[in-house]
Amino acid sequence: MTKPKxxxxxxxxxxxxxxxxxxxxxxxxxxxxxxxGLGCVVxxxxxxxxxxxxxxxxxxxxxxxxxxxxxxYNVEDIxxxxxxxxxxxxxxxxxxxxxxxxxxxxxxxxxxxxLSEVDGVADCLDNYESRFALENCIGKNxxxxxxxxxxxxxxxxxxxxGKTQKLSDIYSNIQGLNKNRTIxxxxxxxxxxxxxxxxxVVNNILGKPKLINEMLVVELADFSFFKIKLN
Amino acid sequence: xxxxNFFTLFRLExxxxxxxxxxxxxIKLSDLLYLAEKKANKKFVHKLIDNNGNLLSSxxxxxxxxxxxxxxxxxxxxKDGDELALFPPGGGG
Numbered sequence: 001m002t003k004p005k006x007x008x009x010x011x012x013x014x015x016x017x018x019x020x021x022x023x024x025x026x027x028x029x030x031x032x033x034x035x036x037g038l039g040c041v042v043x044x045x046x047x048x049x050x051x052x053x054x055x056x057x058x059x060x061x062x063x064x065x066x067x068x069x070x071x072x073y074n075v076e077d078i079x080x081x082x083x084x085x086x087x088x089x090x091x092x093x094x095x096x097x098x099x100x101x102x103x104x105x106x107x108x109x110x111x112x113x114x115l116s117e118v119d120g121v122a123d124c125l126d127n128y129e130s131r132f133a134l135e136n137c138i139g140k141n142x143x144x145x146x147x148x149x150x151x152x153x154x155x156x157x158x159x160x161x162g163k164t165q166k167l168s169d170i171y172s173n174i175q176g177l178n179k180n181r182t183i184x185x186x187x188x189x190x191x192x193x194x195x196x197x198x199x200x201v202v203n204n205i206l207g208k209p210k211l212i213n214e215m216l217v218v219e220l221a222d223f224s225f226f227k228i229k230l231n
Numbered sequence: 232x233x234x235x236n237f238f239t240l241f242r243l244e245x246x247x248x249x250x251x252x253x254x255x256x257x258i259k260l261s262d263l264l265y266l267a268e269k270k271a272n273k274k275f276v277h278k279l280i281d282n283n284g285n286l287l288s289s290x291x292x293x294x295x296x297x298x299x300x301x302x303x304x305x306x307x308x309x310k311d312g313d314e315l316a317l318f319p320p321g322g323g324g
Contacts, residue, residue: 148321149324150319150321153243229295
């Protein structure tokens, strides 16, 4: 089989985005912290859009319940490190995006070096302690797109130090909420919130974030999207 | 008038998007919550405040976009025209 050309793979996006925007996306370097439900969706979308570099950070192993909503994993991946299985899966999508991996717990090891060589971070973590730890270890100029999902709802916002409230301020009383708690979550909500996160990551890459000082709340129960102003 | 907007689980369980409460000039947050509960005729304050009168860690209350933990918590003074958002955020990823 002939190797597909980049110009062919991304041709539909190139009809929507300008040449300059496509070039900016191609040069962008994004870290995805937490490669579970949200992280898989964000990673897949960015890969299929021609992102330059993805850094995947997670200390998880693929387990049976992950197959119900984590799009990059298959039955044969059970027992594998998520970051390794995700890298293999993503590499098969376009073979264009460069992918780095770190099998680490962001709470214990914040990977400042890896995070210093990216333009932005997607918070796809599943607990608030880790989210606050991530926020503390990223630099001033990076954007952080936060997403959270539960049942059939979720929320997304962009955090930029000095420009927005900190995540740990918005959620200041939530610390420890998810400890030892198995969270109910519906697969459609994971894909919807993950897709919206990927869209906001691209907005940030292109210098036009839409969720600065605003939180988008998505409620699938009646297909509602609401934006809450954050002061 | 003060508007309380409910999101996610609160909205689904209560079946209402928001409640408007008329106040004189200003009111303490805890008093406002009980007033709103009475007006809505649906219990929700127990999901925000524990038996000892402390804010629970399962939901957030934003007053004009700021978490009340950075204001005066349940003593926060709510003024006419303020807008509140109350919800348990999605925790999973």
